[in-house]
Amino acid sequence: MLNRLFPPSRKPQSWFRHARLIAFSVAGIVTFVAALFVATFTLGWISTTAATFMAFSLMPLLALVAIQAMARMQEFITLRFGGLAIDTWDSEE
Amino acid sequence: MSLASEVARKVAPTTRKVEPKRILAIGWGGAVLFALAVGVSLLLRRLGLEPATATVLLSGLVIATIIAAAWFGRTLTSSIFFTIERETPPPLIGLSAFTDWCSGAVLAALLALTLTGKTTLAAAIAAGLVIQAAVFAPLMQRPGIVTVPGLFTWRTGARRTGLAALVTVCSALAMFAVAEAFVAIAMAQALTGLDRATLAFAIVALAALPTFSGGWLALLITNLIFTLTVLFTLLTPAIAMAFLPESALAADPLLEEMYVAVLPIARTFSFDAENVWSKLVTFVVLTTGLAAMPVGLSRLALNVNSTAAAQSVGWASLAVFLALASLPVAAFAFSMEGSSAARSIEAQPLVGVLPIFALLLAAFNALAATLYIFSTSIIRALRRTQRRDPSERSMASIRMLTIAMGLFLVSYLRGAEQAPIDLAGPYWIAGISLAASGLFVPLVAAGWISRVPWFAHASALLVGPLVVGLAIFGVVDGPLLQTAFFGQILSAACILTGKFAPAILGRKPIDSRLSILRRPQGS
Numbered sequence: 001m002l003n004r005l006f007p008p009s010r011k012p013q014s015w016f017r018h019a020r021l022i023a024f025s026v027a028g029i030v031t032f033v034a035a036l037f038v039a040t041f042t043l044g045w046i047s048t049t050a051a052t053f054m055a056f057s058l059m060p061l062l063a064l065v066a067i068q069a070m071a072r073m074q075e076f077i078t079l080r081f082g083g084l085a086i087d088t089w090d091s092e093e
Numbered sequence: 094m095s096l097a098s099e100v101a102r103k104v105a106p107t108t109r110k111v112e113p114k115r116i117l118a119i120g121w122g123g124a125v126l127f128a129l130a131v132g133v134s135l136l137l138r139r140l141g142l143e144p145a146t147a148t149v150l151l152s153g154l155v156i157a158t159i160i161a162a163a164w165f166g167r168t169l170t171s172s173i174f175f176t177i178e179r180e181t182p183p184p185l186i187g188l189s190a191f192t193d194w195c196s197g198a199v200l201a202a203l204l205a206l207t208l209t210g211k212t213t214l215a216a217a218i219a220a221g222l223v224i225q226a227a228v229f230a231p232l233m234q235r236p237g238i239v240t241v242p243g244l245f246t247w248r249t250g251a252r253r254t255g256l257a258a259l260v261t262v263c264s265a266l267a268m269f270a271v272a273e274a275f276v277a278i279a280m281a282q283a284l285t286g287l288d289r290a291t292l293a294f295a296i297v298a299l300a301a302l303p304t305f306s307g308g309w310l311a312l313l314i315t316n317l318i319f320t321l322t323v324l325f326t327l328l329t330p331a332i333a334m335a336f337l338p339e340s341a342l343a344a345d346p347l348l349e350e351m352y353v354a355v356l357p358i359a360r361t362f363s364f365d366a367e368n369v370w371s372k373l374v375t376f377v378v379l380t381t382g383l384a385a386m387p388v389g390l391s392r393l394a395l396n397v398n399s400t401a402a403a404q405s406v407g408w409a410s411l412a413v414f415l416a417l418a419s420l421p422v423a424a425f426a427f428s429m430e431g432s433s434a435a436r437s438i439e440a441q442p443l444v445g446v447l448p449i450f451a452l453l454l455a456a457f458n459a460l461a462a463t464l465y466i467f468s469t470s471i472i473r474a475l476r477r478t479q480r481r482d483p484s485e486r487s488m489a490s491i492r493m494l495t496i497a498m499g500l501f502l503v504s505y506l507r508g509a510e511q512a513p514i515d516l517a518g519p520y521w522i523a524g525i526s527l528a529a530s531g532l533f534v535p536l537v538a539a540g541w542i543s544r545v546p547w548f549a550h551a552s553a554l555l556v557g558p559l560v561v562g563l564a565i566f567g568v569v570d571g572p573l574l575q576t577a578f579f580g581q582i583l584s585a586a587c588i589l590t591g592k593f594a595p596a597i598l599g600r601k602p603i604d605s606r607l608s609i610l611r612r613p614q615g616s
Contacts, residue, residue, distance in 0.1 A: 056212045057417030059219035064410040067226040071403040 026065070116314055117185055119165070123158050124321030130154050131325075134443050147443050148284055151450065156299065158318060163302045166311030171488045174308030175239065179397045181313065186395050187408025189316035191323075193389040194218055194413050196269075197276035197456020198521040200323075202362040203420055204448070210362065213376055215417055220376075221383035222410045225393070229384065230402035232540045233394040240394075240466065241387050241532065242474035245554070248539045251547035257554040259474040261531035262387045264558055266467045268524030269388075270498075272517045273460040274300075274506055279514040280453035284446070289513065293506040300461040301499040304468070305492050309395065312465050319454045320412060326451040327419040362518040371575065378574045381581065382529030385536055388459075388466045464502075468494035523565055526573045530557025530580030538588045549591020553584040 134147040168174050195203075199218070203211055238244045241262050246255030274296065281292045303311040383389075396402035472490045509516060535553045538545055557580030563569040564576040 053208065053211050053215070053417075053420070056215045057414060057420070059216055060222060060410045060414035060417060063219040063222040064407050064414065066223050067403055067407040067410060070223075070227055071400050071407065074400055074403065 116310075116317065117182070119162075119314055120185070120188070120317035120321055123162070123318035124325055127151070127154060127158075127322045128325045131443065131447065138443060144443055144446065148446055151446075152284065155322075155450075155454065159299050159302060159315060162315045162318060163306040163311055166303065166307030166314050168307050168310065171485050173310055174488045174491075176309045176313070176395055177239075179395060181395050183396060183401045183405035184408045185313060185317060186392055187405035188320050188412055189313050190389060190392050190405060190409040191320040191412035191416070192316045192455070192458040192462055193386050193392065194222065194383065194409055195323075195416050195455060196273055196459035197280070197452050197454075198269075198272045198459075198517050200416070200420070200452050200455050201276055201517065202521070203417070204452075206362055209372075213372065214379060217376055217379035218383060218413060218417075219410070220380040222406055222413065224380065224384040225389060226403040226406035228537060228540065229390060230393055230396075230406065231399035232536065233390055234396070234399050234402065238394055240391050240470045240473050241536070242470055244390075245535070245539060245550060246474070249545075249547035249550050251551075254547045254551045254554070255474050257551040258532075258535070259470060261527065261554050261558050262470050263467060264562070265524050265527040265531065266387055266463050266470070268520050268527060269386075270460060270463045270467065270502060271505065272520035272524060273456045273463065274502060275509075275513040275517040275520065277453055277456035277460060278506065279512070279517065280449050280456065282513070283449055284453065290507045293503050296457060296460070297464075297499045297503050297506070300457060301464055301495050303461055304465040304495045308488065308491070309465070312461060313395075316458050316462060319458045323451045323455050323458075324412060324415050324419075326447040326454070327416055362522070371572075374578045375574050378529045378577045378581075379525060381533040382525035382577070385528050385532040387470065387528065387532070388462050390536075391466050391469070464495055464498055465491075467498055522573050523561070526561045526564075526577035526580075527558050530561050530577040530584065531555070532557075534581055534584040534588060542588065542592060545588055545591050549587050552591075553587035556583045556587055557581060 130151060134142065134150065138144070138147065172178060195218070199214065203214060206214065232244060233239075235244075235247060238247055242255040242258040245258040246252055248254075274293065277296045278289060278292045281287070281296060282289065285292070303315045307314075393402045393405070396405055468491045472487055472494060506513075531554055534557075535550055538550065538553065557577065560569070560580040560583065561573065561577050564571055564573055569576065
């Protein structure tokens with residue numbers, strides 16, 4: 001689904017595209033957190049402890065955004081500058 | 094591609110190759126089937142179906158799913174068995190990698206710990222995901238590297254390093270296998286009430302079945318189906334709570350019995366630390382241990398390139414988020430507080446049973462994957478270190494070794510004195526300490542530090558598990574996670590000594606390139 005929304009491109013991507021990806025992700029997370037807290041405290045169907053943990057459970061989602069951004073940056077770096085340090089294993093050995 | 098698998102492909106044309114896209118469809122189909130069965134059972138409940146009968150029906154469905162996945166994923170071709178073509182899409186690998194991050198023991202710990210422990214573990218999982226994607230995803234992309242010992246053998250050019258890694262990997266995997274088996278047995282006991290010996294045999298036999306019939310591919314299908322099912326079983330109570338009426342209140346004695354059986358797991362995990370430093374150490378060890386888990390690293394090797402590997406970790410983190418966000422509700426069902434939420438779950442006992450199913454399936458998934466990687470690591474490290482393409486002999490040996498490990502595990506599980514639920518926590522903590530102290534630092538060094546001699550790698554791989562082992566057997570006194578951190582420091586000292594000692598002593602640096610150049614690769 002994510003790949004369909006943000007299709008991985010073989011070409012170097014513009015900075016605008018990366019910024020848009022991050023902006024979309026941050027907006028999504030902010031909306032989700034807002035909805036979560038509104039639901040939690042207005043409906044009152046969950047305790048404060050559980051709500052605190054749910055807030056912490058958002059961390060994997062942040063990890064997802066970080067990982068996606070890193071994967072894109074890696075593509076970007078590889079295509080623009082010719083690879084990461086680890087890709088030089090071949091030339092080193 | 095080796096001659097053996099080429100021949101096998103020609104002589105066995107009836108062995109069908111499963112398309113990656115079809116695997117995703119099979120996974121979703123299996124999970125939707127489970128959700129439908131739950132829905133039908135809920136409707137039948139209105140007509141008077143007993144919760145115990147519904148539980149038996151769902152258990153039967155799970156067993157049938159495992160057997161079906163093993164049957165449809167069966168293969169006689171080693172290229173399919175090891176999925177060496179690397180055609181599997183990242184979403185599939187990532188969703189099945191949820192197994193490594195939220196295994197049965199982790200979910201049980203997240204359900205039962207105090208808030209401090211829960212948040213420490215959740216933060217460690219998130220940080221571990223990022224570290225694995227950033228640091229380890231590019232590591233496992235060489236042809237022929239499928240396990241951690243294989244990586245070290247290739248990187249240092251010395252088979253002895255691979256054997257040292259094998260010791261570390263196997264000791265950690267053994268601990269994880271026992272922990273997951275205990276969680277699975279405890280949950281199955283809560284669900285069915287059967288005795289431990291029968292359940293141990295049934296669970297281990299079912300866990301070894303996908304590996305035996307189809308290797309990685311069958312295991313990926315099984316893991317995918319049950320990951321999606323676990324997400325369903327955790328999300329269903331979370332969503333149902335919002336819609337279920339509060340009026341029909343009837344406590345079910347069966348449910349109460351189950352919760353009493355599951356709750357003691359809180360005693361066995363303890364991440365609560367007294368000061369900031371020990372909290373930080375706990376967090377660091379959990380993070381590095383989860384990131385360096387051998388099963389997860391082997392899964393990275395299934396991806397076509399490092400970007401795909403990082404993306405698969407991203408998919409895993411999406412599944413982890415869904416599970417963690419719905420866990421508090423499941424925990425609510427366990428805690429049976431007098432709130433309206435707990436009461437509405439009491440009104441529909443089957444919804445309350447679902448979290449126990451989630452733990453059972455997550456533990457089963459992790460056990461199956463651990464058994465496969467255990468035997469693969471041993472066989473590939475002992476016999477096929479230099480081969481890019483494993484042969485039919487490797488495949489047959491892995492099948493046999495998995496059966497042998499399963500039998501050994503069953504005999505061990507039957508003989509344990511304490512209750513299964515009391516033992517799961519200590520074994521899991523021992524496993525994570527071994528992985529963190531033994532594997533993390535050498536793996537980072539293997540990927541990102543050049544010209545470290547093989548004996549520095551080998552001693553770094555062995556010193557951590559040695560220290561943790563002393564703590565496990567009570568020779569050294571102290572909390573296991575703190576000891577693991579000490580082991581990491583020693584491990585880093587070994588690497589740095591190997592890197593800088595020749596320069597300080599004024600000798601020429603030991604170059605691992607020479608040994609690699611002497612030995613032709615991929616022959």
